[in-house]
Amino acid sequence: MTTQLHAPGPPAGLLGLKLARRFSRDPLAFTTEMVREYGPLVHLQFGPQHAFIAAGPDAIHEVLVAGSRTFRKEPRTRNAVRKIDGEGIITTEGDFWLRQRRLVQKGFSADRMARYAEVTSRRTDQMIARWPDSGDLEICDEMTCLTLETIAETMFEVDMAADSRELAEQVEYLSERLVVELGSPLQLPDWFPLPSKRKKRHALRALHGMIRRVVEIRRQSGSIDRGDMLSMLLTAVDTEGDGGQMTDQQVCDEITTLFVAGYDTTASGLAWTWYLLAQNPEIAEQATAEAQYVLSSRSACYEDFEQLTLIRRVIQESLRLYPPAWLLMLREATIDTQLMGYHVPRKSWIYLAPWVTHRSARWFADPLKFDPERFTSGRIAEIPQHAYYPFGLGPHRCIGERLALLEMTLIVATVLRNFGMTLSADQGPVEVEPHTAIRPRGGLRLHVERHVAG
Numbered sequence: 001m002t003t004q005l006h007a008p009g010p011p012a013g014l015l016g017l018k019l020a021r022r023f024s025r026d027p028l029a030f031t032t033e034m035v036r037e038y039g040p041l042v043h044l045q046f047g048p049q050h051a052f053i054a055a056g057p058d059a060i061h062e063v064l065v066a067g068s069r070t071f072r073k074e075p076r077t078r079n080a081v082r083k084i085d086g087e088g089i090i091t092t093e094g095d096f097w098l099r100q101r102r103l104v105q106k107g108f109s110a111d112r113m114a115r116y117a118e119v120t121s122r123r124t125d126q127m128i129a130r131w132p133d134s135g136d137l138e139i140c141d142e143m144t145c146l147t148l149e150t151i152a153e154t155m156f157e158v159d160m161a162a163d164s165r166e167l168a169e170q171v172e173y174l175s176e177r178l179v180v181e182l183g184s185p186l187q188l189p190d191w192f193p194l195p196s197k198r199k200k201r202h203a204l205r206a207l208h209g210m211i212r213r214v215v216e217i218r219r220q221s222g223s224i225d226r227g228d229m230l231s232m233l234l235t236a237v238d239t240e241g242d243g244g245q246m247t248d249q250q251v252c253d254e255i256t257t258l259f260v261a262g263y264d265t266t267a268s269g270l271a272w273t274w275y276l277l278a279q280n281p282e283i284a285e286q287a288t289a290e291a292q293y294v295l296s297s298r299s300a301c302y303e304d305f306e307q308l309t310l311i312r313r314v315i316q317e318s319l320r321l322y323p324p325a326w327l328l329m330l331r332e333a334t335i336d337t338q339l340m341g342y343h344v345p346r347k348s349w350i351y352l353a354p355w356v357t358h359r360s361a362r363w364f365a366d367p368l369k370f371d372p373e374r375f376t377s378g379r380i381a382e383i384p385q386h387a388y389y390p391f392g393l394g395p396h397r398c399i400g401e402r403l404a405l406l407e408m409t410l411i412v413a414t415v416l417r418n419f420g421m422t423l424s425a426d427q428g429p430v431e432v433e434p435h436t437a438i439r440p441r442g443g444l445r446l447h448v449e450r451h452v453a454g
């Protein structure tokens, strides 16, 4: 029996305009407040559009896992992302997505991960060799360049050191436009003669041109397998499916997808980890002691990952308090259906915000406290299943999760072994800016101090 009862939520008021304005002005505060007031599933109405915030573990599970065929990525959002990523696994659905996901997955096998770890380690060494013994750094820039150079080398063996800042700016501009354009009721085509559209076309040409050149050069080189992701995508055969391979266009789309999805999120996670460690010197000291004990006088490598247990918990906790993907891609109900027993009309939007769930006292004790010990084996059972999901859940769960955790752990360990970090004297209060990934508004200045060799 279906019920027509809507989930609790605020009155829509005049066409829901006020609600929509509050949402777009401060989405973090708005979604948090709605869930605090109305509970794990909140109904919102924007004019004729029904929308829900699915914040409770049961609702999250119903949308992302049990109902992944009913709740699909919303078409307008998917089309906007497609302009950047093409038909990569982030924008596709159904059989085509499944085939591509199987092929891409092969690039994350254990032997490939060991090679990616080696790249991370070398790039981190190069970064800290440039750092002063004592001085202030813009840590978001440092982490963005490091993760961008690392992902470029692991995905397609290109040294982006000289161009990383410029390419990061282009991709950042594309993400900024994505958020602005999705939030605007008026959709103008990309050819429209506006400065913002011209800049967007330029950024798209720079990104796609770079990827196309990399694929062409590799094809022409005759030595396709170099141990990177591109080698794998060019040679992978879908043995479980149609026995076919990817076309060059499909390879370009998947490489663009992995490149764009892979570095900004990881850089955001690292920046917030440094912020939290700078705010919690006791935990930073314990994590430094772990890094120095496990690594002795060298940099972190693949084999160290399992032993760096406290640093891994620090990262898990940092991804709880500051989940880079603070809001998942918008979902849409493809049929009239239900969530937690409440009616959900066809074409309703579903917002899933790890930021809200991770910071709610409904699911986490003392939720705003930075407490890596939540993730010890003795306490992890206190976290309700599906309440912690920085990498999403279900079939579309992040394909780069293991790589991201590996990369972050090795970077944090190597940096901690060499440097102490505090907030710079000129760093004011830190505000969160909800972009495609959350980041400290205006950047984050840290003071670094090289440890005296002892």
Ligand code: HEM
Pocket (backbone or CB within 6 Å): 089, 090, 101, 257, 258, 259, 261, 262, 263, 265, 266, 269, 323, 324, 325, 328, 329, 330, 389, 390, 391, 392, 393, 395, 396, 397, 398, 399, 400, 401, 403, 404
């Ligand atoms: C800390 C770092 C990262 C975070 C927090 C993160 C988070 C996420 C989340 C939440 C999703 C699910 C989105 C949704 O269902 O709407 C996702 C999907 C995805 N991520 Fe990540 N990610 C990270 C790093 C990476 C890396 C390093 C890569 C690749 C090298 C990557 C590639 C992808 C791809 C391709 C998808 C789409 C998967 C699919 O739909 O099948 N991510 N990520």
